Amino acid sequence: MLLSRFPRVSLAHLPTPLEALPRLSKHLGGPDIYVKRDDCTGLGTGGNKTRKLEFLMAEALQRKATVVITQGAVQSNHARQTAAAACKLGMKCELVFEKRIDRPSDPYLKSGNVFLDRIYGADIREVDKGSDMTAALESVADELRNKGETAYVIPGGGSNRVGALGYVDCAYEFMTQANRMGLVIDHVIHATGSAGTQAGLIAGLKASHSGIPLLGIGVNAPRDVQEERVFKLAVETAEYIGAAGTVERKDVVADCSYIGDGYGVPTEAMNEAVLLLARLEGILFDPVYTGKALAGMIDLIRKKKFGRKDKLLFIHTGGSAGLFGYSDRLRTRA
């Protein structure tokens, strides 16, 4: 299928590099680990939401939106990339933050992503933990519409079938790169949260009959909830791209055993993984998503869940700006 049938606006630096991590692979004694650098999509320090926003913001432009509204945690990478995209396209940006973390620290509330949101001039509102975020978005949208604005609402994480197109595209992109490099990918691994990334990847991998299994490492919900969420969106996305019937329930696998005490709450294994990758490969990962996913991948490797000669592709979905929001929560001594 042709993704060029869908409206799209260029926001990301693409294609992102696909690189080997030889020092990490050696350190772990195999398998061969590669990384897809979606932390390098460019916009406002980059990350996975930029690919989704290429399709979402194109729809906002089509509808002549004057303001985009979205939601997330205070240290949301999605909110930061949305704020940057709105600036680039001359729209206002309204962010609704859920106070998802108990007893947040000063850096969490002021630095990292939220500091960048303020630099981008986004309007920020906060609601209590556990609020109905969809309702909160709609009420802000109504308020702005009453003031004469044309509001475009983007769901949390940009995860609907439009945003997921960004990760259908990513699947095509790394398959093309792998084909050119002669790289046979045995497994793809990444952090899964609001589900759009995994849903888009599955739709792309299945629609093209790649035969590559995908493992999402959850950062938020328990396994059954996460897999159902991804499956529903993957089916919708496959239909949307004209590949109805290609996604089966068994294609959706999420391992949610590396969350620790909850979303955005640091774990020791995450901290270890962030330090390991920084010191072995010079690459920064993040405390909320990629650090926990890496910790999961490393644990599964140590438990011999992959063959020693397998080729793993880890998708780095970004988030390193969030490190600054956790500067008082992360150990820097190995």
Ligand SMILES: *Cc1c(COP(=O)(O)O)cnc(C)c1O
């Ligand atoms: C949002 C995000 C994810 C998860 O992507 P979803 O599409 O929400 O599942 C992973 N990594 C980072 C850094 C993110 O910001």
